[in-house]
Amino acid sequence: MERYTPKQIANSLNVSTTTLRRYEEQNLIPDVLRTKNNHRFYTSIHFQAFTTIRTLLKGYEIPIVYEVMRMTKNKSFEQALWLVNEQQFHIQLEKQRVEEVLTMIQNANFTKYKNRKLREYMSIGEAAEIAGVNASAIRYWEYEGLVHSERNKENGYRMFTITELRKILVISSLRKTVYYIENMKKLLNELNTPNYNKIECSFQLALENLNDQLLLQFKGIAELMKYINFYQQMNT
Template sequence: MNLRPIDIARKLKLSTSALRNYETNGLVPPTQRSSSGYRIYTEEHIAYFECIQAMAPGFGMDVTSEVLRKIQLKEVDAALWLVNDRQAGLHRDKTLAERNIQILETQEPDTSLDSNAKKEWMTIGEVSAETSIPSSAIRHWEKVGLITSSRDPENGYRLFSRSQMRKILLLRALRPAVYSVDLVDLKQAIAEMDVHDVEHAKKIAQDSLNYLVKINKEQLRGMSYLYRLCRLLNLLD
């Protein structure tokens, strides 16, 4: 079956320019042209477009794009390992989010911070070492207003309080998450959080976990469309 761009655009609720952009960026196979110069899409193209729509919310466009380019090259195993890596990352995020809730519920410091549990102020290097967050990410969070620091009067180095560490730990669980309006709202809530309001912090920690649960379901949906595409292309043994 041959379809016009407008037919697919209506079916998928996309603009024709979005379809062209996906093709230009190599996310779908090249199309043939009609005698009048219009693109001709097939059922195979529809499967690619549907896969993009289904995968992007859970995996992000960068991973989705790389996966579909590998599918076109028939590098199925490489594509699936990319997906698996993102799923493993989501599981790590979920574990961190659950740990944040546990910390707030028990009011005990994170075991990874035990060595500095009695230290009121930490340098950016110490924060980075204890949380495994790059210093560049911590500086970016400060630059965009998600966290704040004080300055050492002797050398001008950044210093972070234990209360700011609570925000950093919450942000850590969301750091690799797929961009979305919900993610932006969560990060803004963390930025505006009263670090001394434990109940509010608990709510944000639970909201973060709920967000990751939602992403997990989005990933499952994306995987189902990827499987359908692979079946259509006869790429599975």
């Protein structure tokens, strides 16, 4: 049985030993063995567990990675694989969304979105439902001056025009790739011009980022499968 010290694994994965201990405390890896002098030592399955964590974190969010690792430790292999599969479904939907919004921007006659006929004025709830975001996100974007609403004269509720809905759709699609408010404002201003070059470039960047994330997710799955195989071989 191969043995590794915490420092050996930390150096190999370019992390600190504190990080390794944190993963252990979070119950993400198999139980750690001790020497007679009560020093930690790891085996090959621990090495693979740490490698899997670090690789998964490049393509998935922390809560998902931690849940997948706990499931695997508990030998709930199918559940772990279904969970990562669900995340790939989400990224597929995100890609479709970015492509749909890009098509919408290029279409001068924007009266429908996803086969839904748009009204001249929409409530914040309707705008949020169409864009697939929380109403609180739209309120924040309005606070930052990215979108603007009008008030219903009868009840004082926010109402958004089709023009503002276009902005909401653009923000919701690019918020992961356009990080600064001022940059987003400049892109949104381009919606008022006949030339959408900068916006189209931003959407292409968003699609490239999604492609990169998909590749990283598959690399994480490859390491996860190696880790699962370790467990299965131990039980045969």
